[in-house]
Amino acid sequence: xxxxxxxxxxxxxxxxxxxxxxxxxxxxxxxxxxxxxxxxxxxxxxxxxxxxxxxxxxxxxxxxxxxxxxxxxxxxxxxxxxxxxxxxxxxxxxxxxxxxxxxxxxxxxxxxxxxxxxxxxxxxxxxxxxxxxxxxxxxxxxxxxxxxxxxxxxxxxxxxxxxxxxxxxxxxxxxxxxxxxxxxxxxxxxxxxxxxxxxxxxxxxxxxxxxxxxxxxxxxxxxxxxxxxxxxxxxxxxxxxxxxxxxxxxxxxxxxxxxxxxxxxxxxxxxxxxxxx
Amino acid sequence: xxxxxxxxxxxxxxxxxxxxxxxxxxxxxxxxxxxxxxxxxxxxxxxxxxxxxxxxxxxxxxxxxxxxxxxxxxxxxxxxxxxxxxxxxxxxxxxxxxxxxxxxxxxxxxxxxxxxxxxxxxxxxxxxxxxxxxxxxxxxxxxxxxxxxxxxxxxxxxxxxxxxxxxxxxxxxxxxxxxxxxxxxxxxxxxxxxxxxxxxxxxxxxxxxxxxxxxxxxxxxxxxxxxxxxxxxxxxxxxxxxxxxxxxxxxxxxxxxxxxxxxxxxxxxxxxxxxxxxxxxxxxxxxxxxxxxxxxxxxxxxxxxxxxxxxxxxxxxxxxxxxxxxxxxxxxxxxxxxxxxxxxxxxxxxxxxxxxxxxxxxxxxxxxxxxxxxxxxxxxxxxxxxxxxxxxxxxxxxxxxxxxxxxxxxxxxxxxxxxxxxxxxxxxxxxxxx
Numbered sequence: 001x002x003x004x005x006x007x008x009x010x011x012x013x014x015x016x017x018x019x020x021x022x023x024x025x026x027x028x029x030x031x032x033x034x035x036x037x038x039x040x041x042x043x044x045x046x047x048x049x050x051x052x053x054x055x056x057x058x059x060x061x062x063x064x065x066x067x068x069x070x071x072x073x074x075x076x077x078x079x080x081x082x083x084x085x086x087x088x089x090x091x092x093x094x095x096x097x098x099x100x101x102x103x104x105x106x107x108x109x110x111x112x113x114x115x116x117x118x119x120x121x122x123x124x125x126x127x128x129x130x131x132x133x134x135x136x137x138x139x140x141x142x143x144x145x146x147x148x149x150x151x152x153x154x155x156x157x158x159x160x161x162x163x164x165x166x167x168x169x170x171x172x173x174x175x176x177x178x179x180x181x182x183x184x185x186x187x188x189x190x191x192x193x194x195x196x197x198x199x200x201x202x203x204x205x206x207x208x209x210x211x212x213x214x215x216x217x218x219x220x221x222x223x224x225x226x227x228x229x230x231x232x233x234x235x236x237x238x239x240x241x242x243x244x245x246x247x248x249x250x251x252x253x254x255x256x257x258x259x260x261x262x263x264x265x266x267x268x269x270x271x272x273x274x275x276x277x
Numbered sequence: 278x279x280x281x282x283x284x285x286x287x288x289x290x291x292x293x294x295x296x297x298x299x300x301x302x303x304x305x306x307x308x309x310x311x312x313x314x315x316x317x318x319x320x321x322x323x324x325x326x327x328x329x330x331x332x333x334x335x336x337x338x339x340x341x342x343x344x345x346x347x348x349x350x351x352x353x354x355x356x357x358x359x360x361x362x363x364x365x366x367x368x369x370x371x372x373x374x375x376x377x378x379x380x381x382x383x384x385x386x387x388x389x390x391x392x393x394x395x396x397x398x399x400x401x402x403x404x405x406x407x408x409x410x411x412x413x414x415x416x417x418x419x420x421x422x423x424x425x426x427x428x429x430x431x432x433x434x435x436x437x438x439x440x441x442x443x444x445x446x447x448x449x450x451x452x453x454x455x456x457x458x459x460x461x462x463x464x465x466x467x468x469x470x471x472x473x474x475x476x477x478x479x480x481x482x483x484x485x486x487x488x489x490x491x492x493x494x495x496x497x498x499x500x501x502x503x504x505x506x507x508x509x510x511x512x513x514x515x516x517x518x519x520x521x522x523x524x525x526x527x528x529x530x531x532x533x534x535x536x537x538x539x540x541x542x543x544x545x546x547x548x549x550x551x552x553x554x555x556x557x558x559x560x561x562x563x564x565x566x567x568x569x570x571x572x573x574x575x576x577x578x579x580x581x582x583x584x585x586x587x588x589x590x591x592x593x594x595x596x597x598x599x600x601x602x603x604x605x606x607x608x609x610x611x612x613x614x615x616x617x618x619x620x621x622x623x624x625x626x627x628x629x630x631x632x633x634x635x636x637x638x639x640x641x642x643x644x645x646x647x648x649x650x651x652x653x654x655x656x657x658x659x660x661x662x663x664x665x666x667x668x669x670x671x672x673x674x675x676x677x678x679x680x681x682x683x684x685x686x687x688x689x690x691x692x693x694x695x696x697x698x699x700x701x702x703x704x705x706x707x708x709x710x711x
Contacts, residue, residue: 008383008384008385009373009382009383009384009385009387009388010381010382010383010384011370011371011373011376011377011381011382011383011384012377012380012381012382013376013377013378013379013380026416027413027416029413029418029419030413030414030416032413033409033410033413033414034410034413036410037399037402037406037410040401040402040406041399041401041402044401044402111396111397112396112397112414113374114374115374115390115396115397116372116374116390116396116397116414116415116416117372117373117374117388117390117416118414118416271375271376272375272376274369274374274375275291275375
């Protein structure tokens with residue numbers, strides 16, 4: 001009747017990571033189901049749900065192009081300004097949406113957490129799926145923009161998935177930290193919109209990071225989204241744009257640090273979620 | 278090899294902070310408190326005093342203390358006890374939802390919990406989609422759900438509505454589907470918490486039958502928490518009795534249930550003071566018996582929310598003191614909330630002679646909310662001042678059952694809990710004004 005062999009479960013205070021990987025494998029389908037639920041529900045409830053994922057980056061792009069490109073006349077490295085902004089808007093929206101969704105995801109699923117066992121890390125992780133879908137849809141707009149401006153990238157565009165992965169890791173790392181903290185400290189309800197709003201201006205979304213003075217460039221790269229956005233821009237650039245490796249490596253290292261520490265913190269506090277949520 | 282659950286010295290501690298009004302902490306409090314602590318430390322260093330008083334705002338509560346027991350394969354174990362005895366906490370620890378503070382548990386096989394029917398259902402998704410989603414949440418794989426799919430649909434009796442969003446389901450259908458998914462879990466150990474308290478009587482019977490099957494035919498182990506002694510006695514072979522976090526007894530269901538009643542740990546639906554071997558009252562008046570009865574004067578422990586129930590109390594006046602005796606009944610909900618007190622109208626009470634009296638108080642239909650209630654029986658007289666002759670707390674208990682479907686105080690698409698001690702059906706008018 002039962003498909004797998006008997007195994008022993010040991011429950012004791014502060015039990016380690018031993019069964020966690022096995023459980024993650026056993027519940028891998030739940031990840032897909034939760035993601036599928038979020039996607040289904042999202043487009044079932046709103047009239048223009050799909051359109052929203054395109055309208056938001058498109059409008060922000062127009063505003064940024066007018067302010068930074070036309071009024072402030074900032075440089076754009078040989079790429080049409082709208083395309084330069086929109087290319088940065090894609091990973092930024094992915095990060096911002098994932099962060100807002102995943103940070104409150106545990107609290108939004110309180111009924112599951114207090115009633116059923118499964119590795120909790122599945123919840124914040126699966127929220128990324130909706131943001132990814134948005135990303136793919138708004139990517140289509142980028143293609144349309146490229147048609148419009150007759151701007152064709154070269155082979156470098158094939159590296160986009162790599163930078164996308166980096167963006168996902170940034171979002172997951174912060175998502176783990178903040179969703180776990182959110183369970184205990186509801187202050188994050190107010191912190192998240194602030195981070196998202198603030199981050200949009202301190203990250204090189206509306207402008208190119210080349211306008212940052214050389215001596216500040218390394219410090220500027222401490223923002224992990226700088227590396228991601230620079231990567232995206234490099235991937236669509238046509239000419240031999242110089243890639244700022246030092247900053248990119250710092251971004252990768254920071255991202256991994258946030259991701260690993262976020263995962264560990266999540267694991268450490270996971271057992272208490274049901275008690276404090 | 279037959280032992281599937283082994284619990285050793287299990288304890289669970291909750292720390293309750295009396296300062297916090299809300300359940301969650303705010304960063305502000307944490308920061309303020311650490312400043313305070315530092316401040317106090319500095320202060321006490323200066324004054325050379327030990328810090329002892331500052332922890333008064335935090336209180337430790339042991340929800341479970343030193344519990345040990347073992348369960349064999351295929352057993353159906355009941356867990357009973359008053360509210361706050363720790364029944365749900367045990368299930369939550371076994372189901373790995375929360376962590377124990379001390380002790381350990383060894384389990385052989387996978388654990389599935391049915392802590393609340395319909396957990397994880399999404400109203401916008403169809404019945405078919407929800408079966409897969411709910412199955413995945415409960416730990417089934419897609420292949421397992423596919424294999425069981427027809428059985429689940431058949432059990433829930435919702436074939437025609439498979440592709441309708443569950444928000445359009447009648448509440449009965451919703452509950453049936455939710456139970457059906459959970460009941461087809463293929464885990465070796467099944468934890469069940471009061472889920473059978475929903476649905477109509479026929480479906481409840483079907484659920485009970487399913488549980489019986491699961492354990493006897495498939496050899497799976499069930500741990501079952503309930504307030505309903507009838508269900509416990511008919512389903513469970515052995516029962517655990519808990520009180521204030523401690524294991525009082527673990528043995529044959531009939532013995533344990535008897536002890537539960539006889540030790541005053543439970544409140545029955547009726548009692549006779551004589552048979553309980555104690556006399557309640559003073560030399561003026563004493564309590565003889567009490568009961569919860571339905572419309573047909575039959576003693577019942579459970580009543581449909583749409584039906585009235587009557588609390589009766591017989592008492593004896595031993596002395597004629599020209600007093601007016603007021604029986605009064607005190608109602609508490611299961612979480613200890615003082616729901617209300619009721620006594621007869623002042624004008625209806627005459628001075629009483631020696632004799633045996635019977636007081637009846639009718640609780641109308643559609644008045645109390647669903648749940649378990651405890652009744653305290655008291656007799657007070659007013660002569661020279663007020664005298665309480667007896668007050669038997671938690672003398673009786675009864676359960677108000679919400680069949681979910683066709684309940685006038687509930688609207689068809691909503692099956693969740695409705696808050697409040699009472700759920701009265703009041704006069705309403707809604708009309709168009711312009």
